[in-house]
Amino acid sequence: MVSVLFSNLIAVIVVFPFIVSVCLLFLYQRIGRAPTIRKIADLTTPFLFFSIYMISHTIFGDGVGYTIVILALSIIIIYAVFERRRVKDFQIIRLIRKVWRLYFLLLIAAYMILILIGLVLKIIEYVT
Numbered sequence: 001m002v003s004v005l006f007s008n009l010i011a012v013i014v015v016f017p018f019i020v021s022v023c024l025l026f027l028y029q030r031i032g033r034a035p036t037i038r039k040i041a042d043l044t045t046p047f048l049f050f051s052i053y054m055i056s057h058t059i060f061g062d063g064v065g066y067t068i069v070i071l072a073l074s075i076i077i078i079y080a081v082f083e084r085r086r087v088k089d090f091q092i093i094r095l096i097r098k099v100w101r102l103y104f105l106l107l108i109a110a111y112m113i114l115i116l117i118g119l120v121l122k123i124i125e126y127v128t
Helices: 002-015 018-031 037-060 064-086 092-127
Strands: none
Touching (some): 002 018, 002 037, 018 037, 037 064, 037 092
């Protein structure tokens, strides 16, 4: 019973990672703190990574996790090089914070694109 409930919860989080954002928003309001969008975005990003991995694994099969990790590492390396050239006072914590928020934006776009690809593929599979 518990495993079924847990697997259903994971399935909902994978399909709708923004439910985590809404739950965090309600939790912060219930505690009495005013949540910022940045904080909610920062806390939602790991769920988006997991969601992107699961959806792309479902669509494309095995080996997608390596691609996601390589892309994430490439983005942070490229961003670090540009940031180092642009700013003389290079701070790693600020770099990680900026890249984490960039990941959030990129993962939202990737999530929407992957959902559309999955829907189109299922429609094509159903029609043919």
